[in-house]
Amino acid sequence: MSTRTSRKRARPRPPDVVQKPQGTFHPRVQKVGPEHFGIVTVACAKARSKWMLADFYGNVLVPPTAVEHNRPAFAEAIATIRDAARRHDLQDLLVAVERTGRHHHAPKRAFAAAGLEVRVVHPFATAQFRQPADPGNKTDDKDLLALHRATVSGFALLEPEPGASWKTLQLLERHRRDLVFKSSALSCQVREHLDAAFPGLAACFADLWDRDCAWHLVRHFASPRDLRDAGPTALARALDAAGVGYQMRTIHKVIEWAGRAADPDAAAAQHRRIALALYDDRAQKAREIQALEGELAGLLAPTPYLLLLAIPGINVVSAADFAGEMGPIANYANHRAITGRAGLCPSRYQSDRVDKSNGPLRRRCNRRLRAAILQIADNLVTRNHYFGALAHDWSNQGKGPKDVRVRVASRFCRIAFQVVPGRQAFRHPAAQERHYVLQKLMEFHREHETDTPSFLRDLQAAVEQLPRGEHRAEAQPLHQELETIQAGGRRGPQVLGDILPIVLARLGIGGVESTGSGEKDLT
Numbered sequence: 001m002s003t004r005t006s007r008k009r010a011r012p013r014p015p016d017v018v019q020k021p022q023g024t025f026h027p028r029v030q031k032v033g034p035e036h037f038g039i040v041t042v043a044c045a046k047a048r049s050k051w052m053l054a055d056f057y058g059n060v061l062v063p064p065t066a067v068e069h070n071r072p073a074f075a076e077a078i079a080t081i082r083d084a085a086r087r088h089d090l091q092d093l094l095v096a097v098e099r100t101g102r103h104h105h106a107p108k109r110a111f112a113a114a115g116l117e118v119r120v121v122h123p124f125a126t127a128q129f130r131q132p133a134d135p136g137n138k139t140d141d142k143d144l145l146a147l148h149r150a151t152v153s154g155f156a157l158l159e160p161e162p163g164a165s166w167k168t169l170q171l172l173e174r175h176r177r178d179l180v181f182k183s184s185a186l187s188c189q190v191r192e193h194l195d196a197a198f199p200g201l202a203a204c205f206a207d208l209w210d211r212d213c214a215w216h217l218v219r220h221f222a223s224p225r226d227l228r229d230a231g232p233t234a235l236a237r238a239l240d241a242a243g244v245g246y247q248m249r250t251i252h253k254v255i256e257w258a259g260r261a262a263d264p265d266a267a268a269a270q271h272r273r274i275a276l277a278l279y280d281d282r283a284q285k286a287r288e289i290q291a292l293e294g295e296l297a298g299l300l301a302p303t304p305y306l307l308l309l310a311i312p313g314i315n316v317v318s319a320a321d322f323a324g325e326m327g328p329i330a331n332y333a334n335h336r337a338i339t340g341r342a343g344l345c346p347s348r349y350q351s352d353r354v355d356k357s358n359g360p361l362r363r364r365c366n367r368r369l370r371a372a373i374l375q376i377a378d379n380l381v382t383r384n385h386y387f388g389a390l391a392h393d394w395s396n397q398g399k400g401p402k403d404v405r406v407r408v409a410s411r412f413c414r415i416a417f418q419v420v421p422g423r424q425a426f427r428h429p430a431a432q433e434r435h436y437v438l439q440k441l442m443e444f445h446r447e448h449e450t451d452t453p454s455f456l457r458d459l460q461a462a463v464e465q466l467p468r469g470e471h472r473a474e475a476q477p478l479h480q481e482l483e484t485i486q487a488g489g490r491r492g493p494q495v496l497g498d499i500l501p502i503v504l505a506r507l508g509i510g511g512v513e514s515t516g517s518g519e520k521d522l523t
Helices: 025-033 071-087 104-114 125-129 139-154 164-197 212-220 224-241 248-260 268-300 304-310 316-327 334-344 367-383 386-398 401-422 438-445 454-464 470-485 496-506
Strands: 039-044 049-055 062-069 091-097 118-119 350-351 354-356
Touching: 025 039, 025 091, 025 125, 025 224, 025 354, 039 071, 039 104, 039 139, 039 212, 049 139, 049 212, 062 071, 062 139, 071 104, 091 104, 091 139, 118 125, 118 139, 125 139, 164 268, 164 316, 212 224, 212 268, 268 316, 268 438, 304 316, 304 401, 304 438, 304 454, 316 367, 316 438, 334 367, 334 401, 367 386, 367 401, 386 401, 438 454, 454 496, 470 496
Parallel strands: 039 091, 091 118
Antiparallel strands: 039 049, 049 062, 350 354
């Protein structure tokens, strides 16, 4: 009889050096000698920065000097640095720029374009190295000295530069998220003003925002009394003239409400005016969000993060959010690097025999990455049977909702680190189902009414990301969809009838001929 052995969790390896790994440059200092290694520190502001050059020992070679954020000023500063390096026989040097909102980007790009190695220092590190030496004295010159101390101690970090496509994905998904928050706030404001002018009207519609009927009535009838006096025939005629869809039972429900509606607030006409203006603003944002989601799908399709769509509970938008905040997966050594950057691990306090290892989540983290992962965790708990059962079991064990979400998020990061860098299909021993990547992407584009060229481009890019062993499995739902279309099982214009044969050919599935969509088959 075989015995089961419990697998012990590997303990973290003690560091070889006290500096942060990405901040280490001391072998270079040993190679040329500390007196021949220069450190340029840059304290950034909005319109200008201040910089200083010193050797590794801290001997100032160029005193603090201001530089305007324009091309000639940067060129002059770079020439001064190179001249000082020749005069003082500096054989190697680096530039340490303090992160300051967006203000540090201009000097960072200028020094990097000149061929200098640029590193970034977090302002927390600057503050910690300034306060012991100059408590209560914060100036640019003192910041430059603190930046030098932080750089020598290994807090000037090399940051990987994402490509243009990754940066575009990140900016668009953040812009979409910002629009969603603004749209949510507008929804609350619209409901408040609508209830002031038409008390209780919103309850007549199951989904207020997707019913043009409701807003047409609000726009063309000034009060509940006007709706009641018009009667169902006049309301139906007005909706027919505007080409707005409705059902008569909804009209009768509105008339019934108008007959017993409470009196509107004072200045109801102004409440109605504001509600309609805010609704138009919300509708415009909804259109922008839908357009952005289509662009995000196009940016996600050529990346291996697309394979996460095979996990039940993850859709195109959540995968794009995760990909945009993560960047290239090659920047992460393991799944713990992901949870560590997102702060999904407990803080620890240890001193002598006191060891509190299960403190609250770390406050210093990449909050946007944490939000993207926890949003996926919420979706997995509600939409994924396996994670939903796990969450139920943990809740019965007395775990709080936050603890449950963090546990699910940590497991998702482990799965994602296996799927994305290895470009593997989703495999999980406890999962009883998987979703099909191409089918989910196809349904997303159908809901967003994407144009045919973009639709085909994204599907073809997705095929490139799929493991070859999964092509036949991914083709099954597409083949069934094509047969349904060809048999006349779907009504309306069927663009998929032209697209699916091309995609199936790219998957290597024989027996299906293209019906001539005008698109070139790239196989």
